[in-house]
Amino acid sequence: MKGAVYYSLAEAERNHAFIKDLQKEAENLGICLELLTKYPAEPLDFILFRDRNPLVASELEQAGYRLFNRSTVQEIANDKLRTFELATVLGIPVVPTFRADQQLPKVPLVLKTRGGHGGSEVFLCHSQKEIAELFSRFDQQKLIAQPFIDSDAQDVRVFMLGEEVLGAVKRAGPVDSFKSNFTLGGSVEKYSLDSAQKKQVQTISRAIRSDYIGIDFLLPAEGGWLLNEIEDPVGARSLYATHDFSVAEKLLHYIKERLEV
Incomplete structure (x- = not known):
């Protein structure tokens, strides 16, 4: 089996550690996984698409390549207005947008x-x-x-692999920021979903037929949670920091299982 992980050149440099992990786990599964930063020159069994470019993703699909995630997932996840519209249709509590x-x-x-x-x-x-x-x-x-919703700069990111909750993290931003992003200096801890929360994130992933995404929810001071964004491609740094499994291994097992069906 031969596949590729597709990044922009700049993002490939920033994510070199995750790419190496993907290639190591691919080798363990008998998959030849190359890094692509431009249009492929040969047939591939799949492309793990890690760029924020729905147009390129759609072109690759039209050329016959099997993408994880599909271009339609990209179109929704990379447009916050469309994310809000989706949540409204699905009945998911959402930040008014x-x-x-x-x-x-x-x-x-x-x-x-x-x-x-x-x-x-x-x-x-x-x-x-x-x-x-x-x-x-x-x-x-x-x-x-x-x-502006007072959340003490806290939110939850849920990592979804298909309809499975791969893991979730609670993020808290620095004291001088209203943003909770881990890469901006925030802190993270492992988070457990209740049954209602699990049902909501599975509803989202099922509706858009996603493979691997992050779903972000604000935690208002008065309680509950509100959908804020869907991330594709989602970075796994906070998941690696709080969980003791290889995201790359689980992701490649997932891809191989779906290609062998």
């Missing part, structure tokens, strides 16, 4: 680009002046607006 060119909640509010990731292009605004400054920097049609 508006197109910034159509409606703004009261300040303080959060403005985000629809395609940002990793805590980038997320801005907490306390005044109309701050909002106007961001509108001068970004196309309003590419921004979403959300009310």
Whole structure:
């Protein structure tokens, strides 16, 4: 069996440790796994697609390649407005989300680009002046607006492998930030889902037919949780930090099982 893991060149350099882990586990399973940073030049049994580019993913699918995740997963996960619309249809509790060119909640509010990731292009605004400054920097049609929800900079990321909960982590941001991202200096701890939470994340993964994604939920101060984002590709650093299994091994077993059906 021959496959490839596809990254942009910049992300391949940043994720070299995970790529090495994937290639080691692939070898253990009898899979030849190469790194791709451009269009493949030969037939492959599968491509583990780790780029944020639905157009490239769709082109590869149209050329006959089997992708994990599919381009349609990318289209939803990399568009925060579409994520909100999906959650609303599925009845999942979600952070209220508006197109910034159509409606703004009261300040303080959060403005985000629809395609940002990793805590980038997320801005907490306390005044109309701050909002106007961001509108001068970004196309309003590419921004979403959300009310600021007090969560003590805490959220939960759930890692899904198909409809299986691979693991979950509770993330807490630095004291001077409202963002909880681990890569921005936050802390993480293992988190256990209750039955209702497990049902909700399985509903999401089933609806979009995902393979390997992260689903992020804010933890409001008054309790409960609210869907905030879906991450594809999702980084596994916080999962490795809190769990004692190889994400790469489980992911490649999953791929091999589905290709052998």
